[in-house]
Amino acid sequence: MQVVLPSRPRQSRGFTLVELLVVIAIIGVMATMAMVGMPRFIEKGKHVQALAQIRDLTVGLTSFDADNNTPLLPHDQRAAGQDTVYGEVNGEFSNGIVVAVLSGMANNLPYHLLDCDVKDINPKEQVYMIFKLAEQKKNGVTPDGLFNDPWGRQWMIAVNAFKSTSPNAELVENNTTNPGKNDSHLDTKGLAVYSDTAPRDQSFVIWSYGKDGKKGGDESRGKLIPPYDGSDDAVSWK
Incomplete structure:
Protein backbone atom coordinates (compact mmCIF):
# COMPACT_ATOMS: atom_id res chain seq x y z
CA MET A 1 0.00 0.00 0.00
CA GLN A 2 1.31 3.41 -0.97
CA VAL A 3 1.53 5.90 1.85
CA VAL A 4 0.94 9.54 0.89
CA LEU A 5 2.69 11.95 3.16
CA PRO A 6 1.04 15.32 3.77
CA SER A 7 2.67 18.07 1.80
CA ARG A 8 4.49 20.73 3.72
CA PRO A 9 2.60 24.05 3.59
CA ARG A 10 4.28 26.59 1.33
CA GLN A 11 5.72 29.43 3.28
CA SER A 12 4.41 32.82 2.15
CA ARG A 13 7.09 35.15 0.85
CA GLY A 14 7.08 38.67 2.29
CA PHE A 15 7.74 41.91 0.42
CA THR A 16 11.32 42.76 -0.21
CA LEU A 17 12.69 46.15 0.70
CA VAL A 18 12.88 47.12 -2.97
CA GLU A 19 9.20 46.24 -3.52
CA LEU A 20 8.17 48.27 -0.49
CA LEU A 21 10.15 51.25 -1.71
CA VAL A 22 8.51 51.00 -5.14
CA VAL A 23 5.02 50.93 -3.58
CA ILE A 24 5.83 53.91 -1.36
CA ALA A 25 7.16 55.82 -4.38
CA ILE A 26 4.00 55.09 -6.38
CA ILE A 27 1.80 56.24 -3.49
CA GLY A 28 3.87 59.41 -3.19
CA VAL A 29 3.53 60.19 -6.89
CA MET A 30 -0.23 59.61 -6.79
CA ALA A 31 -0.59 61.80 -3.70
CA THR A 32 1.40 64.58 -5.35
CA MET A 33 -0.75 64.39 -8.49
CA ALA A 34 -3.88 64.55 -6.36
CA MET A 35 -2.61 67.57 -4.42
CA VAL A 36 -1.69 69.40 -7.62
CA GLY A 37 -4.95 68.58 -9.39
CA MET A 38 -7.33 69.08 -6.47
CA PRO A 39 -7.33 72.92 -6.45
CA ARG A 40 -7.99 72.94 -10.19
CA GLN A 49 -21.83 76.49 -9.61
CA ALA A 50 -21.48 80.03 -10.93
CA LEU A 51 -23.02 79.10 -14.28
CA ALA A 52 -25.90 77.41 -12.45
CA GLN A 53 -26.50 80.59 -10.43
CA ILE A 54 -26.50 82.64 -13.64
CA ARG A 55 -29.05 80.25 -15.15
CA ASP A 56 -31.38 80.43 -12.14
CA LEU A 57 -31.13 84.21 -11.88
CA THR A 58 -31.76 84.54 -15.62
CA VAL A 59 -34.98 82.54 -15.26
CA GLY A 60 -36.12 84.75 -12.36
CA LEU A 61 -35.37 88.03 -14.12
CA THR A 62 -36.96 86.86 -17.37
CA SER A 63 -40.12 85.85 -15.52
CA PHE A 64 -40.23 89.24 -13.79
CA ASP A 65 -39.87 91.07 -17.12
CA ALA A 66 -42.63 89.01 -18.72
CA ASP A 67 -44.99 89.49 -15.79
CA ASN A 68 -44.48 93.21 -15.25
CA ASN A 69 -43.43 94.49 -18.69
CA THR A 70 -41.08 96.90 -16.94
CA PRO A 71 -37.41 96.72 -15.93
CA LEU A 72 -36.36 95.82 -12.40
CA LEU A 73 -35.31 99.32 -11.41
CA PRO A 74 -35.94 101.73 -8.52
CA HIS A 75 -38.55 104.38 -9.30
CA ASP A 76 -36.07 107.20 -9.94
CA GLN A 77 -33.91 105.14 -12.29
CA ARG A 78 -36.95 103.80 -14.11
CA ALA A 79 -38.49 107.26 -14.53
CA ALA A 80 -35.21 108.65 -15.84
CA GLY A 81 -34.75 105.73 -18.22
CA GLN A 82 -31.26 105.13 -16.82
CA ASP A 83 -29.57 101.72 -17.03
CA THR A 84 -28.47 100.46 -13.63
CA VAL A 85 -25.70 98.16 -12.40
CA TYR A 86 -26.32 96.22 -9.19
CA GLY A 87 -23.52 94.65 -7.17
CA GLU A 88 -20.75 96.95 -8.36
CA VAL A 89 -17.97 97.27 -5.82
CA ASN A 90 -18.46 100.60 -4.02
CA GLY A 91 -21.42 101.27 -6.32
CA GLU A 92 -24.72 102.94 -5.48
CA PHE A 93 -26.85 99.82 -5.82
CA SER A 94 -26.30 96.51 -4.05
CA ASN A 95 -27.80 93.41 -5.61
CA GLY A 96 -29.86 93.03 -2.44
CA ILE A 97 -32.54 95.04 -4.27
CA VAL A 98 -32.75 92.33 -6.93
CA VAL A 99 -32.93 89.64 -4.24
CA ALA A 100 -35.74 91.44 -2.40
CA VAL A 101 -37.77 92.06 -5.57
CA LEU A 102 -37.48 88.53 -6.94
CA SER A 103 -38.24 87.09 -3.49
CA GLY A 104 -41.51 89.04 -3.30
CA MET A 105 -40.55 91.14 -0.28
CA ALA A 106 -42.35 94.38 0.56
CA ASN A 107 -39.86 96.62 2.32
CA ASN A 108 -37.58 99.58 1.75
CA LEU A 109 -33.90 99.14 1.07
CA PRO A 110 -31.30 101.91 1.19
CA TYR A 111 -29.43 102.85 -1.96
CA HIS A 112 -27.21 105.87 -2.43
CA LEU A 113 -28.96 108.75 -0.57
CA LEU A 114 -32.49 107.45 -1.13
CA ASP A 115 -34.67 104.51 -0.20
CA CYS A 116 -35.79 101.92 -2.70
CA ASP A 117 -39.44 100.90 -2.35
CA VAL A 118 -39.34 97.22 -3.25
CA LYS A 119 -43.13 97.02 -3.46
CA ASP A 120 -43.11 99.78 -6.07
CA ILE A 121 -41.01 97.50 -8.28
CA ASN A 122 -42.96 94.32 -7.51
CA PRO A 123 -46.43 95.53 -6.44
CA LYS A 124 -47.95 92.03 -6.54
CA GLU A 125 -45.22 90.71 -4.22
CA GLN A 126 -44.89 87.80 -6.60
CA VAL A 127 -42.08 85.31 -5.93
CA TYR A 128 -39.90 84.83 -9.00
CA MET A 129 -36.94 83.06 -7.45
CA ILE A 130 -36.13 81.12 -4.29
CA PHE A 131 -32.56 81.90 -3.34
CA LYS A 132 -30.23 79.52 -1.57
CA LEU A 133 -29.33 80.87 1.86
CA ALA A 134 -25.67 80.84 2.85
CA GLU A 135 -24.25 81.55 6.30
CA GLN A 136 -20.82 82.19 4.89
CA LYS A 137 -20.18 85.01 2.47
CA LYS A 138 -20.29 82.93 -0.69
CA ASN A 139 -22.46 80.88 -2.99
CA GLY A 140 -25.87 82.20 -2.03
CA VAL A 141 -27.76 84.93 -0.19
CA THR A 142 -26.07 85.88 3.07
CA PRO A 143 -27.81 87.29 6.17
CA ASP A 144 -27.18 90.83 4.87
CA GLY A 145 -29.42 90.06 1.89
CA LEU A 146 -26.68 90.09 -0.75
CA PHE A 147 -26.41 87.47 -3.48
CA ASN A 148 -22.80 86.29 -3.63
CA ASP A 149 -21.00 84.16 -6.18
CA PRO A 150 -19.00 81.02 -5.21
CA TRP A 151 -15.97 83.24 -4.52
CA GLY A 152 -17.73 85.47 -1.98
CA ARG A 153 -18.40 88.58 -4.06
CA GLN A 154 -21.67 90.16 -5.13
CA TRP A 155 -23.02 89.08 -8.47
CA MET A 156 -23.03 92.07 -10.81
CA ILE A 157 -26.31 92.60 -12.66
CA ALA A 158 -26.97 95.30 -15.24
CA VAL A 159 -30.60 96.11 -16.11
CA ASN A 160 -31.57 97.89 -19.31
CA ALA A 161 -34.04 100.74 -18.80
CA PHE A 162 -35.20 100.90 -22.42
CA LYS A 163 -38.73 100.04 -21.23
CA SER A 164 -38.77 103.24 -19.23
CA THR A 165 -42.17 104.46 -18.07
CA SER A 166 -41.09 108.09 -18.22
CA PRO A 167 -43.71 110.00 -20.26
CA ASN A 168 -41.03 112.30 -21.67
CA ALA A 169 -38.63 109.52 -22.62
CA GLU A 170 -37.66 109.33 -26.27
CA LEU A 171 -36.02 106.06 -27.16
CA VAL A 172 -32.85 106.46 -29.20
CA GLU A 173 -30.72 103.72 -30.71
CA ASN A 174 -27.51 104.65 -28.93
CA ASN A 175 -27.18 107.65 -26.66
CA THR A 176 -23.56 108.77 -27.01
CA THR A 177 -24.05 111.85 -24.85
CA ASN A 178 -25.44 109.97 -21.86
CA PRO A 179 -24.90 106.22 -22.42
CA GLY A 180 -27.59 104.00 -20.96
CA LYS A 181 -30.22 106.74 -20.77
CA ASN A 182 -33.35 106.11 -22.84
CA ASP A 183 -31.49 104.06 -25.42
CA SER A 184 -31.64 100.41 -26.45
CA HIS A 185 -27.97 99.76 -25.74
CA LEU A 186 -27.27 98.26 -22.30
CA ASP A 187 -24.66 100.37 -20.52
CA THR A 188 -22.63 98.51 -17.87
CA LYS A 189 -20.23 101.39 -17.10
CA GLY A 190 -17.59 99.36 -18.90
CA LEU A 191 -17.63 96.73 -16.16
CA ALA A 192 -18.86 93.98 -18.50
CA VAL A 193 -17.03 95.17 -21.62
CA TYR A 194 -14.22 92.91 -22.86
CA SER A 195 -12.11 93.33 -25.96
CA ASP A 196 -13.64 90.19 -27.49
CA THR A 197 -17.21 90.35 -26.16
CA ALA A 198 -19.63 92.78 -24.54
CA PRO A 199 -23.37 93.15 -23.87
CA ARG A 200 -25.43 94.88 -26.54
CA ASP A 201 -29.18 95.41 -26.23
CA GLN A 202 -30.09 92.68 -23.73
CA SER A 203 -32.74 93.39 -21.10
CA PHE A 204 -30.19 92.41 -18.46
CA VAL A 205 -26.83 90.70 -18.07
CA ILE A 206 -25.15 88.94 -15.14
CA TRP A 207 -21.44 88.47 -14.56
CA SER A 208 -18.70 87.72 -12.05
CA TYR A 209 -14.95 88.29 -12.19
CA GLY A 210 -14.26 84.82 -10.82
CA LYS A 211 -11.70 83.74 -8.26
CA ASP A 212 -9.27 86.65 -8.63
CA GLY A 213 -12.02 89.29 -8.61
CA LYS A 214 -10.47 91.08 -11.59
CA LYS A 215 -11.82 91.43 -15.11
CA GLY A 216 -9.99 89.27 -17.66
CA GLY A 217 -7.23 86.70 -17.26
CA ASP A 218 -3.78 87.01 -15.72
CA GLU A 219 -2.11 87.51 -19.09
CA SER A 220 -4.29 90.56 -19.78
CA ARG A 221 -3.20 92.57 -16.76
CA GLY A 222 -2.41 96.15 -17.65
CA LYS A 223 -4.60 96.19 -20.74
CA LEU A 224 -7.20 98.94 -20.87
CA ILE A 225 -9.89 96.51 -22.07
CA PRO A 226 -8.90 92.91 -21.32
CA PRO A 227 -10.26 89.92 -23.27
CA TYR A 228 -12.78 87.47 -21.85
CA ASP A 229 -11.14 84.39 -23.39
CA GLY A 230 -8.58 82.87 -21.06
CA SER A 231 -10.15 84.35 -17.93
CA ASP A 232 -12.04 82.66 -15.11
CA ASP A 233 -14.90 85.17 -15.35
CA ALA A 234 -18.50 83.94 -15.61
CA VAL A 235 -20.96 85.86 -17.80
CA SER A 236 -24.53 85.36 -18.95
CA TRP A 237 -24.24 86.44 -22.58
CA LYS A 238 -21.66 83.88 -23.78
Missing part, protein backbone atom coordinates in the same frame (compact mmCIF):
# COMPACT_ATOMS: atom_id res chain seq x y z
CA PHE A 41 -10.84 70.45 -9.71
CA ILE A 42 -12.34 72.54 -6.89
CA GLU A 43 -12.09 75.71 -8.96
CA LYS A 44 -13.78 74.03 -11.91
CA GLY A 45 -16.59 72.98 -9.58
CA LYS A 46 -17.04 76.58 -8.44
CA HIS A 47 -17.26 77.76 -12.03
CA VAL A 48 -19.99 75.18 -12.68
Whole structure:
Protein backbone atom coordinates (compact mmCIF):
# COMPACT_ATOMS: atom_id res chain seq x y z
CA MET A 1 0.00 0.00 0.00
CA GLN A 2 1.31 3.41 -0.97
CA VAL A 3 1.53 5.90 1.85
CA VAL A 4 0.94 9.54 0.89
CA LEU A 5 2.69 11.95 3.16
CA PRO A 6 1.04 15.32 3.77
CA SER A 7 2.67 18.07 1.80
CA ARG A 8 4.49 20.73 3.72
CA PRO A 9 2.60 24.05 3.59
CA ARG A 10 4.28 26.59 1.33
CA GLN A 11 5.72 29.43 3.28
CA SER A 12 4.41 32.82 2.15
CA ARG A 13 7.09 35.15 0.85
CA GLY A 14 7.08 38.67 2.29
CA PHE A 15 7.74 41.91 0.42
CA THR A 16 11.32 42.76 -0.21
CA LEU A 17 12.69 46.15 0.70
CA VAL A 18 12.88 47.12 -2.97
CA GLU A 19 9.20 46.24 -3.52
CA LEU A 20 8.17 48.27 -0.49
CA LEU A 21 10.15 51.25 -1.71
CA VAL A 22 8.51 51.00 -5.14
CA VAL A 23 5.02 50.93 -3.58
CA ILE A 24 5.83 53.91 -1.36
CA ALA A 25 7.16 55.82 -4.38
CA ILE A 26 4.00 55.09 -6.38
CA ILE A 27 1.80 56.24 -3.49
CA GLY A 28 3.87 59.41 -3.19
CA VAL A 29 3.53 60.19 -6.89
CA MET A 30 -0.23 59.61 -6.79
CA ALA A 31 -0.59 61.80 -3.70
CA THR A 32 1.40 64.58 -5.35
CA MET A 33 -0.75 64.39 -8.49
CA ALA A 34 -3.88 64.55 -6.36
CA MET A 35 -2.61 67.57 -4.42
CA VAL A 36 -1.69 69.40 -7.62
CA GLY A 37 -4.95 68.58 -9.39
CA MET A 38 -7.33 69.08 -6.47
CA PRO A 39 -7.33 72.92 -6.45
CA ARG A 40 -7.99 72.94 -10.19
CA PHE A 41 -10.84 70.45 -9.71
CA ILE A 42 -12.34 72.54 -6.89
CA GLU A 43 -12.09 75.71 -8.96
CA LYS A 44 -13.78 74.03 -11.91
CA GLY A 45 -16.59 72.98 -9.58
CA LYS A 46 -17.04 76.58 -8.44
CA HIS A 47 -17.26 77.76 -12.03
CA VAL A 48 -19.99 75.18 -12.68
CA GLN A 49 -21.83 76.49 -9.61
CA ALA A 50 -21.48 80.03 -10.93
CA LEU A 51 -23.02 79.10 -14.28
CA ALA A 52 -25.90 77.41 -12.45
CA GLN A 53 -26.50 80.59 -10.43
CA ILE A 54 -26.50 82.64 -13.64
CA ARG A 55 -29.05 80.25 -15.15
CA ASP A 56 -31.38 80.43 -12.14
CA LEU A 57 -31.13 84.21 -11.88
CA THR A 58 -31.76 84.54 -15.62
CA VAL A 59 -34.98 82.54 -15.26
CA GLY A 60 -36.12 84.75 -12.36
CA LEU A 61 -35.37 88.03 -14.12
CA THR A 62 -36.96 86.86 -17.37
CA SER A 63 -40.12 85.85 -15.52
CA PHE A 64 -40.23 89.24 -13.79
CA ASP A 65 -39.87 91.07 -17.12
CA ALA A 66 -42.63 89.01 -18.72
CA ASP A 67 -44.99 89.49 -15.79
CA ASN A 68 -44.48 93.21 -15.25
CA ASN A 69 -43.43 94.49 -18.69
CA THR A 70 -41.08 96.90 -16.94
CA PRO A 71 -37.41 96.72 -15.93
CA LEU A 72 -36.36 95.82 -12.40
CA LEU A 73 -35.31 99.32 -11.41
CA PRO A 74 -35.94 101.73 -8.52
CA HIS A 75 -38.55 104.38 -9.30
CA ASP A 76 -36.07 107.20 -9.94
CA GLN A 77 -33.91 105.14 -12.29
CA ARG A 78 -36.95 103.80 -14.11
CA ALA A 79 -38.49 107.26 -14.53
CA ALA A 80 -35.21 108.65 -15.84
CA GLY A 81 -34.75 105.73 -18.22
CA GLN A 82 -31.26 105.13 -16.82
CA ASP A 83 -29.57 101.72 -17.03
CA THR A 84 -28.47 100.46 -13.63
CA VAL A 85 -25.70 98.16 -12.40
CA TYR A 86 -26.32 96.22 -9.19
CA GLY A 87 -23.52 94.65 -7.17
CA GLU A 88 -20.75 96.95 -8.36
CA VAL A 89 -17.97 97.27 -5.82
CA ASN A 90 -18.46 100.60 -4.02
CA GLY A 91 -21.42 101.27 -6.32
CA GLU A 92 -24.72 102.94 -5.48
CA PHE A 93 -26.85 99.82 -5.82
CA SER A 94 -26.30 96.51 -4.05
CA ASN A 95 -27.80 93.41 -5.61
CA GLY A 96 -29.86 93.03 -2.44
CA ILE A 97 -32.54 95.04 -4.27
CA VAL A 98 -32.75 92.33 -6.93
CA VAL A 99 -32.93 89.64 -4.24
CA ALA A 100 -35.74 91.44 -2.40
CA VAL A 101 -37.77 92.06 -5.57
CA LEU A 102 -37.48 88.53 -6.94
CA SER A 103 -38.24 87.09 -3.49
CA GLY A 104 -41.51 89.04 -3.30
CA MET A 105 -40.55 91.14 -0.28
CA ALA A 106 -42.35 94.38 0.56
CA ASN A 107 -39.86 96.62 2.32
CA ASN A 108 -37.58 99.58 1.75
CA LEU A 109 -33.90 99.14 1.07
CA PRO A 110 -31.30 101.91 1.19
CA TYR A 111 -29.43 102.85 -1.96
CA HIS A 112 -27.21 105.87 -2.43
CA LEU A 113 -28.96 108.75 -0.57
CA LEU A 114 -32.49 107.45 -1.13
CA ASP A 115 -34.67 104.51 -0.20
CA CYS A 116 -35.79 101.92 -2.70
CA ASP A 117 -39.44 100.90 -2.35
CA VAL A 118 -39.34 97.22 -3.25
CA LYS A 119 -43.13 97.02 -3.46
CA ASP A 120 -43.11 99.78 -6.07
CA ILE A 121 -41.01 97.50 -8.28
CA ASN A 122 -42.96 94.32 -7.51
CA PRO A 123 -46.43 95.53 -6.44
CA LYS A 124 -47.95 92.03 -6.54
CA GLU A 125 -45.22 90.71 -4.22
CA GLN A 126 -44.89 87.80 -6.60
CA VAL A 127 -42.08 85.31 -5.93
CA TYR A 128 -39.90 84.83 -9.00
CA MET A 129 -36.94 83.06 -7.45
CA ILE A 130 -36.13 81.12 -4.29
CA PHE A 131 -32.56 81.90 -3.34
CA LYS A 132 -30.23 79.52 -1.57
CA LEU A 133 -29.33 80.87 1.86
CA ALA A 134 -25.67 80.84 2.85
CA GLU A 135 -24.25 81.55 6.30
CA GLN A 136 -20.82 82.19 4.89
CA LYS A 137 -20.18 85.01 2.47
CA LYS A 138 -20.29 82.93 -0.69
CA ASN A 139 -22.46 80.88 -2.99
CA GLY A 140 -25.87 82.20 -2.03
CA VAL A 141 -27.76 84.93 -0.19
CA THR A 142 -26.07 85.88 3.07
CA PRO A 143 -27.81 87.29 6.17
CA ASP A 144 -27.18 90.83 4.87
CA GLY A 145 -29.42 90.06 1.89
CA LEU A 146 -26.68 90.09 -0.75
CA PHE A 147 -26.41 87.47 -3.48
CA ASN A 148 -22.80 86.29 -3.63
CA ASP A 149 -21.00 84.16 -6.18
CA PRO A 150 -19.00 81.02 -5.21
CA TRP A 151 -15.97 83.24 -4.52
CA GLY A 152 -17.73 85.47 -1.98
CA ARG A 153 -18.40 88.58 -4.06
CA GLN A 154 -21.67 90.16 -5.13
CA TRP A 155 -23.02 89.08 -8.47
CA MET A 156 -23.03 92.07 -10.81
CA ILE A 157 -26.31 92.60 -12.66
CA ALA A 158 -26.97 95.30 -15.24
CA VAL A 159 -30.60 96.11 -16.11
CA ASN A 160 -31.57 97.89 -19.31
CA ALA A 161 -34.04 100.74 -18.80
CA PHE A 162 -35.20 100.90 -22.42
CA LYS A 163 -38.73 100.04 -21.23
CA SER A 164 -38.77 103.24 -19.23
CA THR A 165 -42.17 104.46 -18.07
CA SER A 166 -41.09 108.09 -18.22
CA PRO A 167 -43.71 110.00 -20.26
CA ASN A 168 -41.03 112.30 -21.67
CA ALA A 169 -38.63 109.52 -22.62
CA GLU A 170 -37.66 109.33 -26.27
CA LEU A 171 -36.02 106.06 -27.16
CA VAL A 172 -32.85 106.46 -29.20
CA GLU A 173 -30.72 103.72 -30.71
CA ASN A 174 -27.51 104.65 -28.93
CA ASN A 175 -27.18 107.65 -26.66
CA THR A 176 -23.56 108.77 -27.01
CA THR A 177 -24.05 111.85 -24.85
CA ASN A 178 -25.44 109.97 -21.86
CA PRO A 179 -24.90 106.22 -22.42
CA GLY A 180 -27.59 104.00 -20.96
CA LYS A 181 -30.22 106.74 -20.77
CA ASN A 182 -33.35 106.11 -22.84
CA ASP A 183 -31.49 104.06 -25.42
CA SER A 184 -31.64 100.41 -26.45
CA HIS A 185 -27.97 99.76 -25.74
CA LEU A 186 -27.27 98.26 -22.30
CA ASP A 187 -24.66 100.37 -20.52
CA THR A 188 -22.63 98.51 -17.87
CA LYS A 189 -20.23 101.39 -17.10
CA GLY A 190 -17.59 99.36 -18.90
CA LEU A 191 -17.63 96.73 -16.16
CA ALA A 192 -18.86 93.98 -18.50
CA VAL A 193 -17.03 95.17 -21.62
CA TYR A 194 -14.22 92.91 -22.86
CA SER A 195 -12.11 93.33 -25.96
CA ASP A 196 -13.64 90.19 -27.49
CA THR A 197 -17.21 90.35 -26.16
CA ALA A 198 -19.63 92.78 -24.54
CA PRO A 199 -23.37 93.15 -23.87
CA ARG A 200 -25.43 94.88 -26.54
CA ASP A 201 -29.18 95.41 -26.23
CA GLN A 202 -30.09 92.68 -23.73
CA SER A 203 -32.74 93.39 -21.10
CA PHE A 204 -30.19 92.41 -18.46
CA VAL A 205 -26.83 90.70 -18.07
CA ILE A 206 -25.15 88.94 -15.14
CA TRP A 207 -21.44 88.47 -14.56
CA SER A 208 -18.70 87.72 -12.05
CA TYR A 209 -14.95 88.29 -12.19
CA GLY A 210 -14.26 84.82 -10.82
CA LYS A 211 -11.70 83.74 -8.26
CA ASP A 212 -9.27 86.65 -8.63
CA GLY A 213 -12.02 89.29 -8.61
CA LYS A 214 -10.47 91.08 -11.59
CA LYS A 215 -11.82 91.43 -15.11
CA GLY A 216 -9.99 89.27 -17.66
CA GLY A 217 -7.23 86.70 -17.26
CA ASP A 218 -3.78 87.01 -15.72
CA GLU A 219 -2.11 87.51 -19.09
CA SER A 220 -4.29 90.56 -19.78
CA ARG A 221 -3.20 92.57 -16.76
CA GLY A 222 -2.41 96.15 -17.65
CA LYS A 223 -4.60 96.19 -20.74
CA LEU A 224 -7.20 98.94 -20.87
CA ILE A 225 -9.89 96.51 -22.07
CA PRO A 226 -8.90 92.91 -21.32
CA PRO A 227 -10.26 89.92 -23.27
CA TYR A 228 -12.78 87.47 -21.85
CA ASP A 229 -11.14 84.39 -23.39
CA GLY A 230 -8.58 82.87 -21.06
CA SER A 231 -10.15 84.35 -17.93
CA ASP A 232 -12.04 82.66 -15.11
CA ASP A 233 -14.90 85.17 -15.35
CA ALA A 234 -18.50 83.94 -15.61
CA VAL A 235 -20.96 85.86 -17.80
CA SER A 236 -24.53 85.36 -18.95
CA TRP A 237 -24.24 86.44 -22.58
CA LYS A 238 -21.66 83.88 -23.78
